[in-house]
Amino acid sequence: MPKVVDREARRRAVAGGLLRLAARDGLEAVSVRSVAVECGISPGAVQKLFPSKEDMILRALELTEERLASRYASLADDAGLDAHLRQALPLDEQRREEVIMIIAFSARAAGRPDWGKLLAEGYRTIQDATAELLRRAQRDGLLDADRDAADLAAGLVALSDGFAARLLHLPPDSAEAHGLLRALDASVRALLGITSAGTPPATPGG
Amino acid sequence: MPKVVDREARRRAVAGGLLRLAARDGLEAVSVRSVAVECGISPGAVQKLFPSKEDMILRALELTEERLASRYASLADDAGLDAHLRQALPLDEQRREEVIMIIAFSARAAGRPDWGKLLAEGYRTIQDATAELLRRAQRDGLLDADRDAADLAAGLVALSDGFAARLLHLPPDSAEAHGLLRALDASVRALLGITSAGTPPATPGG
DNA sequence: GACGTCAGGATACGATCGTATCCTGACGTC
DNA sequence: GACGTCAGGATACGATCGTATCCTGACGTC
Incomplete structure (x- = not known):
């Protein structure tokens, strides 16, 4: 046997x-x-x-899905719904990159059924994790x-x-971005059926 | 003066x-x-x-925004909120193409502030039209x-x-797609504060 | 220690890219 | 009707693309 290497580990590193x-430069810069x-x-x-x-x-798409899933899995046990949903928001550089990549992959997946299947499974995983959180609540x-x-989690x-897609195109600390985050907060509460008169903790599981 | 042509009309046609x-083939196929x-x-x-x-x-991005804006503008006067929100869903070939293009442009806009600005303005236009519908209600x-x-419209x-982004990766008539549409419907009603006991018309403006 | 095997790299290929430049012919003025 | 002007097309250029192929050297077995 000649030199033996971990191909899968190398593939992951390259991805x-x-x-x-x-x-950094867009999926179109990838060659x-x-x-x-x-x-x-x-x-x-x-x-x-x-x-x-x-x-x-x-x-690389698979790696992104793996990372997202593990982030949600590690969060589900000790964090609230707010923190859970914030995983999808581009609030720091890492999550911003993930949102950009998911959007870029979504665009390329049009007409590529296997890519679409992977993305659909990713959505399903996140929805299921969210639903589990809700059932506990x-x-x-x-x-x-x-x-x-399940329906509530999908929503x-x-x-x-x-909101994540929209936040991508606003300066992170702009008034409009903060307004959107406030609107997201209000929307989550409205979806959950929490009235403005509700007492803290305002969202379940926090 | 030599041959005179409508440059702007030609630009629009090419866009x-x-x-x-x-x-049809993805933004990466454009040369x-x-x-x-x-x-x-x-x-x-x-x-x-x-x-x-x-x-x-x-x-081409500008043209997409123009088309979307005019679609929303022509609908706002005589249709309900449901029909309004459905403009963003890939329920037929035309809207499916528009959703794909917006997503593709969103991916490319990362790191291109002027593109992001155009997209942000597009979102703002749609949100404003939706808010106007809500105020009438x-x-x-x-x-x-x-x-x-405004916050409710943003939500x-x-x-x-x-839901549009997620529907893109599911077969249009699959059980999962129909489940998502049902979840969207339920979410819209919950956001609006309409209880399941509400009487028709269940959504305002319809 | 000779030798087979494959990882990693180098090289080469045709295709296609964005763009600069030149050509040509139709339309306008006078 | 001669002529200037610019729209539209043709051509050309260097760069870069994905991929096929060849080279080489380190590691393994025996």
């Missing part, structure tokens, strides 16, 4: 470099060569790891038990995704 | 061709040559119309007058945008 590059430069390896090495450029980008009496947790995820 | 091409082929003119003619490829794509007594129309727009 990570791709995400760094794409978040086999530019990714190789970003990772400090030769274009030939990148070629050996992925059968095609398309497969390389798909692997229902058991604890913090949320009306008559509400459909909450869509809400934060919609 | 329209670009949108057709990009909705000066491919757009020229799509429009049935020579690449040289495209070059004469736009100083650069970047400007050409920016013009408040005057008509169909909606609680205490609610902040409704984000909600439909979030």
Whole structure:
């Protein structure tokens, strides 16, 4: 046997470099060569790891989904719904990059059924994690038990995704951005059926 | 004076061709040559119309915003809130193309402040139109007058945008897609504060 | 320690890219 | 009707693209 290496680990590292590059310069700046430069390896090495450029980008999408899922999984146990939903918002550089990548992948997934399937599964995972949080709140009496947790979770995820996409195009500390965050907060409370007269904790699980 | 033509009309036509091409094959398939082929003119003619490829794509973004704004403007007078919010959903081929283009432009706008500004203005326009609809409902007594129309409109727009992005990656007539549409409906009613016991018309303005 | 094997890199290929430049022909003025 | 002007097209350029292919050297077995 000749030199043995962990191909999968290398693939993951290259996918990570791709995400760094794409978040900085856009997915349109991704090429086999530019990714190789970003990772400090030769274009030939990148070629050996992925059968095609398309497969390389798909692997980066998978990595993004993995990261998102693990972030939600590690948060679900000890944080409230607010913190949960904020995972989808571009409030710091890391989450901003993730939002940009998901949007870029969404655009490319049009006409690529397998990419769309991956994205749909990612949404489903986040919705399920959110629904689980809501069901716990229902058991604890913090949320009306008559509400459909799955439907409500879908609404909450869509809400934060919609605000996330819009926040991307506003300066982070602008008045308009703060106004949107306030509107998101009010919308979440309205969706949950919390009246303005409610007492803290205003959102379940916090 | 030599041959005189309406440059602006030609630019608009080429931008329209670009949108057709990009909705079909993705924004990454757009090149000066491919757009020229799509429009049935020579690449040289495209070059004469736009100083650069970047400007050409920016013009296509502007055209998309124009189309969206006029769609919302023509609808606001005689349709209900449901029909209004459905403008953002990929429920037919035309709206599906528009959603894809907005998402593709959103991805490219990262790091391009002027593009982001155009997108932010587009969101603002749609939110304002929605808020106007809500204020009318408040005057008509169909909606609680205490609610902040602007915040509520921001929430409704984000909600439909979030569901729109997710619907893109599901087969139009799948069970999951129908489930999402049902969840959207329930979320809109919850946001508006309409209880399940409410009598029709369930949403204002319809 | 000779040798096979494959990782990593170098090189090469045709295709396509954005754009600069030149050509040409139709329209306008006078 | 001669002529200037610019729209539209053709051509050309260097750069970069994805990928196929070849080279080389380190590691493994025996």
